[in-house]
């Protein structure tokens with residue numbers, strides 16, 4: 001595997017019964033790169049990133065993550081990959097019955113190389129400072145806005161110091177200003193923690209702000225790949241449409 005590639009996926013295929021979701025996809029992620037994956041609903045974006053952490057097993061292909069072949073791993077080895085690959089799920093999923101502080105401490109306390117309680121407390125404070133929410137430490141999720149919950153969910157993932165972050169629709173359901181703040185945070189976290197990221201999103205502004213490279217999925221394969229500007233101004237109007245249609249949708253929602 002190329003030294004600079006943290007993910008290398010070759011000829012991935014995946015069907016669920018008769019439903020062939022991924023016909024043949026190859027892609028890679030470079031160190032410190034932010035890669036956006038766009039595509040209509042149901043094109044297999046989530047399936048693709050779930051396969052990076054062993055939540056879905058492709059039918060065929062090769063899949064290297066951080067230099068290791070994840071399709072040939074036992075449960076312990078996959079757990080080790082999951083510790084290095086943070087996954088921000090669509091729902092964000094905080095524990096409602098726990099304060100922000102306890103939500104943050106929870107994954108660290110379960111870590112096999114568990115830090116001491118005072119180290120955990122320092123890590124929680126430092127990470128909450130970084131996402132701008134230290135003052136919400138004693139609050140419960142129900143007391144937080146959608147944008148704040150996303151930040152806390154992100155902080156809880158970052159506290160594990162992942163090398164790769166997988167963001168599944170990080171700005172969905174947020175207003176345009178809050179979405180912009182989350183996109184800024186994705187950029188800031190790359191600087192702060194040297195993270196390479198894959199961002200699944202329909203949010204054109206998020207793609208524009210965060211991404212070095214964009215892949216558009218359609219019909220089980222890669223329809224287009226390039227920089228934001230290349231794809232937004234592509235000769236093929238079918239490709240341009242991914243940017244203009246979503247723009248209009250956002251304006252209507254905003």
Ligand SMILES: Nc1ncnc2c1ncn2[C@@H]1O[C@H](COP(=O)(O)OP(=O)(O)OP(=O)(O)O)[C@@H](O)[C@H]1O
Nearest residue numbers: 016019021039040041042043044045046047048200
């Ligand atoms: N565990 C599963 N079992 C069966 N089918 C599944 C499973 N996971 C995903 N699928 C199917 O795979 C297809 C792609 O789903 P996926 O969630 O990857 O879409 P997506 O591109 O992320 O869509 P969205 O933008 O709506 O989140 C869908 O038809 C879905 O029903």
